[in-house]
Amino acid sequence: MLIDPFNFFVIPLALTLIFLFVAALIYDVIIFRRRRRRGNPVVYRCDSCRHIYSVPHRTPLARCPKCGNQNEPVRE
Ligand SMILES: [Zn+2]
Structure with a gap:
């Protein structure tokens, strides 16, 4: 099976961007909750x-x- 070179670069890039987005979202939620709890x-x-x-x-x-x-x- 031949892998399309376009997918070879786009899929890891998309996975990395999704991972970074989710990490930023989790970070925001944690910081927001901590700030609200402490005032x-x-x-x-x-x-x-x-x-x-x-x-x-x-x-x-x-x-x-x-x-x-x-x-x-x-x-x-
Ligand atoms: Zn004073």
């Missing part, structure tokens, strides 16, 4: 005492646990 903590840095702290949910201002100063989030 998305937001980092704040206090302007007066330089204390760095995080808050589980994004708010425009968060109170510093050390000195009570209100601060804006550091990263988006």
Whole structure:
């Protein structure tokens, strides 16, 4: 049986692309679930005492646990 040279290259290429697509899909699902479970903590840095702290949910201002100063989030 003679293998068509077109299939000789296309079938492994298609299998590789399908494998990569499925791997990316699994990775996305795992990362999405992990992020949703942990929440998305937001980092704040206090302007007066330089204390760095995080808050589980994004708010425009968060109170510093050390000195009570209100601060804006550091990263988006
Ligand atoms: Zn502070």
